[in-house]
Amino acid sequence: MELADLPLVLPQVAGSAHMMFAFVCKDDVRDALCEHLEQNGVETRPALPLTNQPYLKGIVNEDDFPIAKIVNQGGAYVGCHPYLSEDDLSHMVKAFRSFFAN
Numbered sequence: 147m148e149l150a151d152l153p154l155v156l157p158q159v160a161g162s163a164h165m166m167f168a169f170v171c172k173d174d175v176r177d178a179l180c181e182h183l184e185q186n187g188v189e190t191r192p193a194l195p196l197t198n199q200p201y202l203k204g205i206v207n208e209d210d211f212p213i214a215k216i217v218n219q220g221g222a223y224v225g226c227h228p229y230l231s232e233d234d235l236s237h238m239v240k241a242f243r244s245f246f247a248n
Contacts (some may be wrong), residue, residue: 148239152246166223168193176220179245183224186241193221 149156155170170193171179180190196214197206208215224238 148235149242152242154242165225165227166191167226168221168223170217171220171222174220175245176222179242180222182245183238183241186237186244188238188241189225190222191225193217193223 147156149169153172155172157168176192180192183190196218197208197211198218208218
């Protein structure tokens with residue numbers, strides 16, 4: 147995998163979703179990484195909130211769910227689909243790599 151050596155947690159199941167490619171930043175860089183990707187033409191979104199949704203306030207203590215907390219704080223995804231070209235994928239990889247090269 148082209149991103150395996152970067153400080154990211156990546157999906158372990160190939161082809162698990164064709165509408166997004168999820169990742170979790172190991173360091174506190176998600177927002178900066180997403181901004182960098184966006185500036186380089188790669189659309190991103192923060193991971194969908196798990197335990198920190200407004201209706202769960204006062205019901206769920208996020209600290210009781212450490213994995214969900216990690217995803218909430220460092221998770222994001224880039225859009226994808228089965229018809230991305232090799233050039234599209236190469237562009238995404240270069241954008242990720244250029245961020246971590248700094």
